[in-house]
Amino acid sequence: MKLTDLLEDCDVLTERNLADIDVKGLTDDSREIEPGYVFIAVQGYSHDGHQYIDEAIKRGASVIIGERSLSLDIPYVQVKCSKKVLGEMVSRFYGNPSKDKIVIGVTGSNGKTTTSYMIKAIFDQNGYRSSLIGTIEYLINGKSSPSKNTTPGAVSLQRMLYECEDDVIIIEVSSHALKQHRVAGIQFDTVIFTNLDCEHLDYHHSMEDYFKAKSMIFDLLKKDGQAIVNTDDEWGRKAYQLLLKLGKPVLTVGTKPNQDIRILPDQHGVYIKGNKADETLELKIPGLHNRYNAAFAIMVGELIGLERQKSIYGLNHVEKVDGRFQIVYFPGNKNVVIDYAHTPNGFYHCLNTIKQCGARRIIHVFGFRGMRDRSKRLMMMKQTLDVSDYYILTFDDLNGIDPKEMEKTLFDFNTHYDENRGDVITDRTLAIERAIELAREGDWVIITGKGHEQYKLDFEWGTKTDLETVETILHHTKELSL
Ligand SMILES: CC(=O)N[C@H]1[C@@H](OP(=O)(O)OP(=O)(O)OC[C@H]2O[C@@H](n3ccc(=O)[nH]c3=O)[C@H](O)[C@@H]2O)O[C@H](CO)[C@@H](O)[C@@H]1O[C@H](C)C(=O)N[C@@H](C)C(=O)N[C@H](CCC(=O)O)C(=O)O
Numbered sequence: 380m381k382l383t384d385l386l387e388d389c390d391v392l393t394e395r396n397l398a399d400i401d402v403k404g405l406t407d408d409s410r411e412i413e414p415g416y417v418f419i420a421v422q423g424y425s426h427d428g429h430q431y432i433d434e435a436i437k438r439g440a441s442v443i444i445g446e447r448s449l450s451l452d453i454p455y456v457q458v459k460c461s462k463k464v465l466g467e468m469v470s471r472f473y474g475n476p477s478k479d480k481i482v483i484g485v486t487g488s489n490g491k492t493t494t495s496y497m498i499k500a501i502f503d504q505n506g507y508r509s510s511l512i513g514t515i516e517y518l519i520n521g522k523s524s525p526s527k528n529t530t531p532g533a534v535s536l537q538r539m540l541y542e543c544e545d546d547v548i549i550i551e552v553s554s555h556a557l558k559q560h561r562v563a564g565i566q567f568d569t570v571i572f573t574n575l576d577c578e579h580l581d582y583h584h585s586m587e588d589y590f591k592a593k594s595m596i597f598d599l600l601k602k603d604g605q606a607i608v609n610t611d612d613e614w615g616r617k618a619y620q621l622l623l624k625l626g627k628p629v630l631t632v633g634t635k636p637n638q639d640i641r642i643l644p645d646q647h648g649v650y651i652k653g654n655k656a657d658e659t660l661e662l663k664i665p666g667l668h669n670r671y672n673a674a675f676a677i678m679v680g681e682l683i684g685l686e687r688q689k690s691i692y693g694l695n696h697v698e699k700v701d702g703r704f705q706i707v708y709f710p711g712n713k714n715v716v717i718d719y720a721h722t723p724n725g726f727y728h729c730l731n732t733i734k735q736c737g738a739r740r741i742i743h744v745f746g747f748r749g750m751r752d753r754s755k756r757l758m759m760m761k762q763t764l765d766v767s768d769y770y771i772l773t774f775d776d777l778n779g780i781d782p783k784e785m786e787k788t789l790f791d792f793n794t795h796y797d798e799n800r801g802d803v804i805t806d807r808t809l810a811i812e813r814a815i816e817l818a819r820e821g822d823w824v825i826i827t828g829k830g831h832e833q834y835k836l837d838f839e840w841g842t843k844t845d846l847e848t849v850e851t852i853l854h855h856t857k858e859l860s861l
Pocket residue numbers: 407408409410420421422423424425426427428431527528529530531532533553554555556559561
């Protein structure tokens with residue numbers, strides 16, 4: 380493929396010696412360079428790709444692209460934003476693979492994963508074949524591989540799209556990915572904006588900046604693409620206004636009248652308007668948050684012209700999503716829930732869902748992640764105090780933070796909010812064991828923060844995930860009762 384074709388429409392500042400250069404491949408990682416490749420130098424979070432230009436040349440790069448004004452012995456193209464150019468070029472290199480597929484992007488703080496699996500179930504149960512790229516796994520052509528990033532880097536992502544033989548591809552799009560242009564070059568048929576919660580402010584610095592990053596996805600809609608937003612959410616309403624301003628078609632989901640899909644909080648259903656007749660659909664899914672997720676998925680079904688009952692049929696086939704409101708039933712009518720919730724709003728929805736399920740008492744095990752947004756911790760604490768009856772603060776990922784420092788943070792929170800309703804047990808497995816021990820008939824234990832993820836620390840029980848810990852305790856409980 381010719382370099383000039385790959386650079387078409389890219390924001391190029393200066394260029395020289397471009398002639399008729401053939402491109403064999405392209406990457407932003409000098410370690411992956413092969414002869415005839417283009418190396419795109421990207422300013423990253425921990426390294427500056429421009430430092431690896433010499434290494435890329437030694438490995439045989441035939442062209443370098445970067446943001447600096449440089450004079451090199453091989454052709455160099457200076458661009459305004461090399462991350463964006465990377466996505467755009469790699470997409471062209473693979474023949475714009477998103478163009479001829481149905482591509483659904485799901486963004487927002489909470490609900491991305493569950494919504495994505497619901498959409499997938501609707502497609503799969505109705506004669507389509509779909510791929511999914513997200514927090515838990517990359518599921519392409521029926522083959523699953525573990526997820527590294529919720530949204531992979533541009534080169535991997537475009538390669539996955541290229542290799543995907545399915546009709547539909549559902550992509551969870553993180554704010555990091557948008558800010559870093561990992562999805563540049565992708566064209567979305569539908570974009571879903573679930574909500575925005577106090578999160579990632581270590582990276583985005585303010586909610587406005589976080590919102591700005593999320594809104595970048597709207598620029599990537601296909602010409603006839605469609606956005607769907609949750610207008611019960613403050614930032615969803617801002618997204619709605621922005622979309623109107625941009626002249627993009629937008630459908631709404633929420634509990635207020637006049638929304639395209641109206642959530643009926645007390646009736647376990649949704650009321651849907653649209654091209655076809657208005658209709659109330661019953662949903663058998665627990666939790667208000669899941670009715671929002673289901674409403675987005677049903678709306679996607681509407682957009683591809685599915686009969687509504689076929690969407691409901693699909694939703695009834697959603698397999699359990701790892702680490703998302705995953706219930707383990709204990710003898711003596713005790714339930715244990717594992718959920719990825721790690722924001723105040725995530726807590727609100729999980730804890731209230733358990734309450735609606737009729738929990739006698741709620742015991743909540745959770746912690747705070749090191750090196751992440753600290754501003755949300757207070758609100759997380761308040762949320763649990765509002766709804767749960769007892770909490771145990773424990774370790775989540777430390778991400779390089781000294782364990783002593785995190786332990787002190789947990790004890791400080793516990794002392795500050797001490798109403799004889801909480802405890803600190805830093806070992807996560809012992810905290811879970813204690814919570815289950817405390818539970819009596821009709822009680823629910825909820826463990827939040829890690830969801831499907833593997834532990835990064837070694838804990839007492841030697842288990843690797845919350846599910847493994849809970850199942851090990853269940854096994855011991857059953858043995859003891861024999
Ligand atoms: C902070 C962050 O977002 N980092 C992401 C970023 O990497 P980076 O900026 O650190 O890259 P870097 O190591 O500084 O390298 C800069 C450049 O130098 C190049 N390099 C580097 C070394 C070398 O020898 N040669 C070389 O060419 C690198 O290939 C790169 O192009 O770009 C990489 C490729 O896209 C990502 O994999 C990486 O995600 C890291 C692993 C990460 O943990 N990110 C998290 C914060 C994240 O993105 N999370 C969201 C989900 C958030 C949520 O909703 O919960 C996600 O989408 O996963």
